[in-house]
Amino acid sequence: MNQNTLYAESANISELTESFKKFFLNDSSESALxxxxxxxxxxxxxxxxxxxxxxxxxxxxPQALTTQIADFEMFPKDGTPLETLLEHTRDLIINNNISVYHPNCLAHLHCPTFVASLTAEMIIAAFNQSMDSWDQAPAATMIEQAFCNELCRVYGFDNQADATFTGGGTMSNFMGLLLARDHFSQQHYNWNIQKKGLPPEASKFRILCAEFAHFTVAQSASILGLGENAVVKIKTNDFEEEVSALEDTIFKLRAEGLIPIAYVTTAGTTDFGKIGQIGNLAEMAHQHGLWFHVDAAFGGALIFSEKHKYKLAGIHQADSVTVDFHKLFYQPISCGAFIVKNKQSFEYIRLHADYLNPESNEAFGILDLVYKSIQTTRRFDALKPFLSLQHIGTEKFGEMIDYTIALATSISDLLEADPHFELATRTQINAVVFRYLPEGEHSVQVIDDVNNAIKTQLLLSGKAIIGQTSVNGKAYLKFTLLNPMTEKSSIIDLLEEIKRTGLKEMLNN
Structure with missing residues (x-):
């Protein structure tokens, strides 16, 4: 190859790479602009x-959106100028958006977000750091670890505890039961599941939880090779867990030749916001040698409320804890954490890859976080709650939590006093479950139908996004009052709209 050919190829390559630059954020002034x-x-x-x-x-x-989306070629050969594409995005996505900031967006544990965390999202996206190794996220690694250390302390754990960020409650609950399974197998049978797979006794393993525990308990059991049938759901009293019922269930299972390995308690059930007596449940679980996991995805934020943190008493006795930041912590999805009482528990999932966490790193004080997560690539989600709490402060944050709980209590009082409504139970946090009762005598089916119709009509009209659930086989509605900007008057107005909609549905029938 002669010199002229080399120069020609170099020029062509330079021209080609230059043509790529407009698609990336880079060091040119044009890109920054x-x-x-x-x-x-x-x-x-x-x-x-x-x-x-x-x-x-x-x-x-839904039909109009289906038609609009069908107009897009999902994998076009030629691109579109970004300014034009953003106009299309505005018409398709932004203008057809559920507003989590609206006071009538009440269906799910779906929160408005702090401005500080939105700025964090910009930084996270632009720098695209991965939290598996220090050389991909140096300062980010140190911030996440410091935040995790303090998170453990806030929940009452000592310096033997540790935590990692996850995508949310599903991943955290899965990790809790994964460690429970592996810990039990190692301690009782000297069996390393990482190396040998499930032990012969695994078919008898049982995971215990209350009947209203999150569905991810059963989902995790299925993925872990134990099967959904390994989950034993215990009846509750007014949707609250009882220590005596836990002990009775343990004795019953063992009498049948089965092996209870873990108990999952819920600090804030999805529908009712119920929290069991965590400390008493922990003592009972540990007395019988069970791993004790607290699913505090919903209620974990109460730890920052001076008025309500007592409801989490005993959480420090847990072997593992789920915390979700994209619920009552007001962070953008996704953002969660998983805490373990003993950091050595992470050894059950530890991996080693020379290209990620070589042993030589330790000599330089380099921390690689990949060893304590079942995810390899992870976003720097810790920046969101870090910046938010730095900006707002825990005192003001606690006031927000207190306000939403007070609002839920006040609305529950109104529902109990109004003959047009029936309150399912009193909440300990801010989920209010109720149903509309039409005047006169009606069958259960008629009342169910009208409540289902209320939810659907409010959704399709865009007036409100409210929840829907089932209690003892009957249809109920739900307000999840997470939004600290919501005023009582707007909820009162919505209740009146529910009455009007319910009456209209009854007349149409």
Whole structure:
């Protein structure tokens, strides 16, 4: 190959790589200018939509959206200028958006987000750091570990505890039961599941939980090779867990030749916001040699409330804890954490890869976080609650939690006093479950039908996004009052709208 050919190839390559630059954030002034322009454009669209959206949903019907999306070629050969594409995005996504900031968005554990955490999302996305190794996220690694250390302390654990960030409650609950399974096998049978697979006794393993525990307990058992039938659900008293019922179940299972290995308690059930007596349940579980996991995805934030933190008393006795930041901590999805009482428990999932966590790193004080997660690539999600709490402070944050619980209590009082409604149970946090009762005598089916119709009509009209659940086989509605910007008057107005909608449905029938 002569010199001229080399120069020609070099010129062609340079021209080619130059053509790629406009698609990436890079060190050129043009790229920086484009990034600022486009982020300002998107921020303007979002701000305008949120400030002008008068209903919880003001977008198109499912059928109209299906038609609009069908107009897009999902894998086009030729690209579209980003400015034009953002206009299309505005029409398709931003203008057809459920507003989590609207006071009538009440269906799920789906929260408005702090402005501080939105700025964190920009940093996370732009730098695209991965939390598996220090050389991909140096300062981020140190911040996450420091935050995890303090998180353990806040929940009452000592310096033997540790934590890791996860995608949310599903992943955290899975990790808790994974460690429970492996710990029990190692301690009782000297059996390393990592190396040898499930022990012969695994078919007899049982995971205990209350009847209203999150579905991820059964899901985790299935994925872990134990099967959903390994989950034993214990009846509750007014949706609350009882220590005596736990002990009775343990004795019953052992009498049948089965092997209880773990108990999962819920600090804030999804539907009712119930929290069991964590400390008493922990003592009973440990007395019988069970791993004790606390699913505090919903209620974990109460630890920052001076008025309500007592409801989490005993949480420090847990072997593992699930905490979700994208619920009552007001963080963008996804953002969760998993805490273990003994950091050595992470050895059950530890992996070694020379390219990620070589032993030589330790000599330089380099911390690689991959050893304590079943995820390899992870986002720097710790930045979101870190910046939020730095900005807001725990005192103001605690006031927000207190306000939403007070609001739920007040609305529950109104529902109990109104003959048009029936309250399912009193909440300990801010989930209010109730149903509309039409005047006169009606069958259960008629009452169920009208409550189902209320939820659907409010959704399709865009007036409100409210929850729907079943209690003892009957249809109920649900308010999840997470939003600290919601005023009591707006909920009162919504209750009146529910009455009007219910009456209209009865007349139509």
């Amino acid at each position: 484009q990034y600022r322009k486009l982020t300002n454009q998107v921020a303007g669209y979002i701000s305008e939509q949120i400030s002008t959206q008068k209903q919880a949903y003001s977008g198109k019907s």
